[in-house]
Amino acid sequence: DGGITQSPKYLFRKEGQNVTLSCEQNLNHDAMYWYRQDPGQGLRLIYYSQIVNDFQKGDIAEGYSVSREKKESFPLTVTSAQKNPTAFYLCASSTWTGSYEQYFGPGTRLTVT
Amino acid sequence: AQSVAQPEDQVNVAEGNPLTVKCTYSVSGNPYLFWYVQYPNRGLQFLLKYITGDNLVKGSYGFEAEFNKSQTSFHLKKPSALVSDSALYFCAVREETGNQFYFGTGTSLTVIP
Numbered sequence: 001d002g003g004i005t006q007s008p009k010y011l012f013r014k015e016g017q018n019v020t021l022s023c024e025q026n027l028n029h030d031a032m033y034w035y036r037q038d039p040g041q042g043l044r045l046i047y048y049s050q051i052v053n054d055f056q057k058g059d060i061a062e063g064y065s066v067s068r069e070k071k072e073s074f075p076l077t078v079t080s081a082q083k084n085p086t087a088f089y090l091c092a093s094s095t096w097t098g099s100y101e102q103y104f105g106p107g108t109r110l111t112v113t
Numbered sequence: 114a115q116s117v118a119q120p121e122d123q124v125n126v127a128e129g130n131p132l133t134v135k136c137t138y139s140v141s142g143n144p145y146l147f148w149y150v151q152y153p154n155r156g157l158q159f160l161l162k163y164i165t166g167d168n169l170v171k172g173s174y175g176f177e178a179e180f181n182k183s184q185t186s187f188h189l190k191k192p193s194a195l196v197s198d199s200a201l202y203f204c205a206v207r208e209e210t211g212n213q214f215y216f217g218t219g220t221s222l223t224v225i226p
Binding site: 004006031033040041042043045048050088090092094096101102103104105106107109 | 122147149154155156157158159162203205212213214216217218219
């Protein structure tokens with residue numbers, strides 16, 4: 001999980017509440033990513049960011065929002081508009097282009113009831 | 114469109130036997146190929162990557178992978194499986210000039226004692 005922290009590890013919320021997941025990296029990477037993982041579906045890209053104050057929607061951005069005010073931080077907000085928010089959320093970072101791999105955080109398991 | 118296929122959801126192998134986890138990919142340019150491993154409720158850990166050069170790449174924990182351009186495959190291999198290798202394995206691809214990673218749906222490997 002080197003260099004990327006996500007908090008909290010487990011999060012419980014009531015339906016209708018917004019919730020923010022934290023992601024911090026100290027790898028000096030320009031790019032950061034948020035993925036959602038559901039059983040049998042692999043990783044699906046929610047949002048990604050190349051530089052500070054810029055981010056792009058991924059494949060499943062509806063019901064989510066992000067910010068990138070600092071290079072080290074890329075928080076994800078799961079809004080009440082997300083129809084099925086219960087999932088395992090993974091944050092990752094990498095160099096923006098090139099042959100470099102992504103580094104992943106330990107993940108946050110969100111349960112909404 | 115870029116994509117990755119892992120045709121087997123589940124692979125079972127006896128301890129001590131060789132293992133193979135299959136991956137095929139589709140990209141429009143030269144691919145950068147990656148393998149990751151995930152243990153339960155954890156983030157993804159990088160195993161190895163192919164960028165250029167020798168088609169057989171070696172990675173962490175005794176794993177290796179063979180790049181086959183004509184078959185657009187990048188199968189993960191290990192000569193002798195350990196029970197501790199039991200985990201979820203993901204193949205990923207990134208274009209040489211691209212900025213996104215594309216993941217397969219994962220293969221669950223079980224090594225039977």
